[in-house]
Amino acid sequence: MYRFLLTPRWIALHVVVLLVIPAFVLLGQWQFGRFEERSANSDLVTRNIESAPVPLETLVQPGRPAKESDRFKNVTVTGTYDPQQELVVRRRPQGGRPGYYVLTPLPIGGGHAVLVNRGWVKAGATADEYPAVPPPPTGEVTVTGRLRPSETEAGSGIRERSGLPPRQVLLINPASIGRSLPYPLLDGYVELTGQEPAGAAAPEPVTEPDVGAGGGLNLAYGVQWWLFIGIAIGGWVLLIRREVADRKAQESVPEPEEVRAD
Template sequence: MPTLGGVYRFLLTRRWIALHIVVLLVIPAFVLLGQWQFGRYEERSAGSDRTTANLEAPPVPVATLTTAGGAVREQDKYRTVTATGTFDPAHQLLARRRVQDGAVGFYVITPLVTGDGEAVLVNRGWVRAGATADALPEVPAPSSSPVTVTGRLRPAETEESSGIRDLRGLPAGQVMLIDPAVIGEGLPYRLLGGFVELVRQSPEAAAAPAPVPEPEVGEGGGLNLAYGVQWWLFIGVAIGGWVLLIRREAADLKAQADQKSTEKVNA
């Protein structure tokens, strides 16, 4: 029977020691990668559940979830809110580089003045870009009379959350990010934190930009769960392959030793 002092002595050679080290490093790496994917699965599943719950929750006044100069909490993202006021077209902005239905265009951001020196930014929807980079798009005018809007509450955009780089030197009336802290500078009223993604308004507008689609809830991190299981299966593959190589090498060495012994006897 082969032993470390016999056939299995090869396990202590430099080449095999290097292989042992690789396997011993790979196994904890696969464990950590699997744990990371499982963590992402739990995070995305929780995020999907929260988004679904927020979209289905009954509307609440926007002022109950955000304040002037404040911020929207992550757990309130996509909550359905209402706000009543009058649109201020004089301070309307276009948010650049917004893709919808495979086309590049702008979001139309219009302040809704709610009274008491406060307003909330409302994303009224999407319009297609002009024929050239310098051409202004056609933007339906907002309602001039008081309205009540219902929409999805969104936190202020950042480069990290939107994936859009905040550029300077843009044409007048255009922004890259929907950030009330920046947009509110110089306005004659205070902006509530975050913004509202318009779903409907009452009374309805005679014409309006294309509505922003409801967010995709997604599969709740199902791919991350599959990847986590996959990484942990790789642990078994690594160990199984390691054992298989050892047994094959031992079998080859034993066969060579038996052949030499047979040759000596026959000689």
């Protein structure tokens, strides 16, 4: 009754099912892995955003780079802005509007400085035109902000290039920016959320970080792939049972008797 399972057509079906099942298992495992990774990242970012501010020097020092695990932690740092070395960061839209981040060095004593992203300004009439930027406060200020690791081409998806207009950059990379400054920069940068004194005018604040959905879609996709395993096995069994039923039905039909001549 089951010899039909060894015919070429059915062998091909067995091979397809045996290939599909491990493929669906691997796809489900990959989605579950992405779920765990994104959920862990979302939890980390949420904890860091909600953390109490700590002095910047406890997280970043000369020769001690900013850690990925410390990104978005709230820090405080005191120094005096150097507007003469201020830069703007290109290709930073906000709220659907083209514009720039304003990057101002903040010397903090000890011969070092840290880059502060003071906020966002809208683009000028052309991409080569330096935008209108509110000046930073003069004198000593205490900055509160989120610690961000240095940007790289691999991490940001932005390709650095030469030939940009003066005082414009594409990546917030202290190692690269520091080559043209008269003082060394600490690694990473501070994304300003507040400062004392506040100053008469300021760029628009940078939008709050997106902590993500925690990988909920990846969890759903993983479950979906594993449900497909059951569908594939169920469909395979159903086809076999249907074939057996059809063959039994054919065998139960009586053969027509030969008509005898009188």
